[in-house]
Amino acid sequence: MPEIVQSLEAHQLLNELTTTAGREDPYSRYARLREISPIVRAPDGALVVTTYADCGTVLRDARFRKLPPDLLAFVGVATWRDHPALRQLFTSMLMLDPPDHTRLRRLVSSAFTPRRVEALRPAIERMVDELLADLDGEHDFVASFAFPLPVNVIGELLGVPAADRPRFQLLVRDWTQILEVLTPEVLSRADPAAATIRDYLADLLDERRRHPADDLLSALVQAQAADDRLTDDEVVANAALLFAAGFETTTNLLANGLAALLEHPDQARLLAERPDLARSGVEELLRFDSPVQLSPRIVAEPIELAGVTVAPGERVVAYLGAGNHDPARFAQPDQLQLDRADNAPLSFGGGIHYCLGAPLARLEAQIALPALLRRFPKLAPAGPARRRESLSLKGFTTLPVLAA
Template sequence: MQSPEVLFLLGELTTMVGREDPYPRYARLRQISPVVRAQDGALAVTGYADCASVVRDGRFAHMPPDNLLAFVGFPDWREHPALLHLFTSMITLNPPDHTRLRRLVSSAFTARRVQALRPAIERMVDGLLDQLSGDVDFVESFAFPLPVNVIGELLGIPVEDRGQFQSLVRDWAQVLEVISPEVVSRADPAAATIRDYLAGLVEERRRRPADDLVSALVQAQATDDRLSDEEVLSNAAFLFAAGFETTTNLLSNGLAALLAHPDQFKLLAENPALAGPAVEELLRFDSPVQISSRVATERVEIGGVAVEEGERVIAYLGAGNRDPERFADPDCLQLDRPDNSPLSFGGGIHYCLGAPLARLEAQIAFPALVRRFPALAAAGPGQRRNSLTLKGFSSLPIRTTG
């Protein structure tokens, strides 16, 4: 039987107040038990070691979409563009399909190829900073345009077309938070618009290949008849959406944390070489991805609790990142924190492909930002997104001059 307090705390995480600041709720859940059972029977995991096990252990997999979507009331999920494009992309698949699709695109995200983008990212950062003046919305003016232009360049999406995708991807991404008739009815048109655009771009690259990831997917399909048209489109859409959505959240969450901790803002401004560990700490402190779900493929124990085959497990990565058994003073922002290894990019075979790119963008952006604007301050309260799975800001007003 579920504890009333556990159900109350988990329920709060579905509210705007709970999503804005989930960390006290995580801490209390972890005090009650590192593994608790939710109203729907799923197990909620909040400890670092247990969350790491869930995302890394091959005995936990993604629930097959036919099972998952029938469970939430969408047995006809292939008729819904928002669900079809998500659940035929590599993010939700298991081996062997996941292995096959990931292999096709992993070459675009090697450390060598990502580092080759450094000069271009530095130019983009400088150009965006040149345009910041007075009171501006950091999300609109920097946190969105930087990653959308970086991933747009990698995929081959023309500059003039990139701006339209922010609201479309946000509507589509709501199905990662909750799958309900209301959410799907809003997400379907957005996903269909994204698909139609990418279908046109794919056809263009079939006629005129370029040095970009969409062309690489098209060429891969020509040599591997197992890669369907739907897989090409779904994975192009997923790579584009994930490439800016989570990095936008990393940049906005990170700046909000720095503004709330002036000593750490100053530390980074005076020590730009601290960029690497600083980004790891900002990822840990307020992760852009808070939740990862799996299902047990066999009987397994997690946190001393037996998980039966077929049971769902929810790893609260944001909670694991604040686990005092793993991190000293976990609610304290410490940019030079030693031995830092946040769970924000997941783990195992589903470890985020774009993690090196997101890290590089943030490692360039934050030192440049605090160096250029040493008196940077909040210009009003930020507006948090009504989302926990993808945690970030829809707006973050800043003042560039003191």
């Protein structure tokens, strides 16, 4: 029977992924990891899987559970409840298993059905047109388009006032750094950011209790009134999750997608000329450079993974970006092919934790990217781009472009 590999080269590759060079090009390192073994033990003891099939198993099999917060003790965070950033994360449905996950997800799932999302198409098209009208000349695509579009879409859906939305970009970025390597320095930025988000949303939810509106925040307040199991912490934490996730990953999808298209001008022309490729094209951009690269779990029952029996208590990390480039699943995985058939990227997760906002993120990208390329057929880079200092959430802080 195969064994779990623990090698110096695998450790070096995993360490490289935390460097600037590794974040710029994780995919060649994923490929080498997969060649060494489909399952390797990381320096911190976690098991890393890199094939499409094994990542899918980790995402969908109920024997893999979300990491309990008590595990944070292994990185020296024994008092996680005292940290607003951690408390907010681990109170949200993102980090919960059934039955709490089921209860909380049910409250908001109706807002993200394909039919409800499709009804937002005219509003999204108007927002895209307005943003494109101001994009002539040299711009940072992240600041001018990739952030404003999704933050305004999710802001409208939730009921966050337009004037307040811009301030959350840096707040959410600081908060979500806890999804990377957790250090005192990261927490020193994440905690005040999470506390600011919490206080703002708590005040806004109080306002919705006094003056309900036709938005998701009002729906959360009404659900709390009808369900005494829904605590104030849960309402605020899940409002924060919905707002942050509603723009953070979509911002990265738009910026990663445009960067890939600028590197492949033939594919950019194809998307501009063929509107019918919007759906398959966005799936391919999600696969090619996924906004979410990692998904950690803990094993609850013995399970075979990559031909190895994995014991309860083991931490496992599914490298979704690696699975999306697995040649056993995708022919020529390192080529961008917007008309790729039978494409099912792992980028939105899977199983009960499949991303609630996936239909909305897809729709925004399907509308925005073809419109951008049609409006500016000579769109080009205007200077060096800057990647985020993170791997779990992969994206750009700046992406200078010349729109002409």
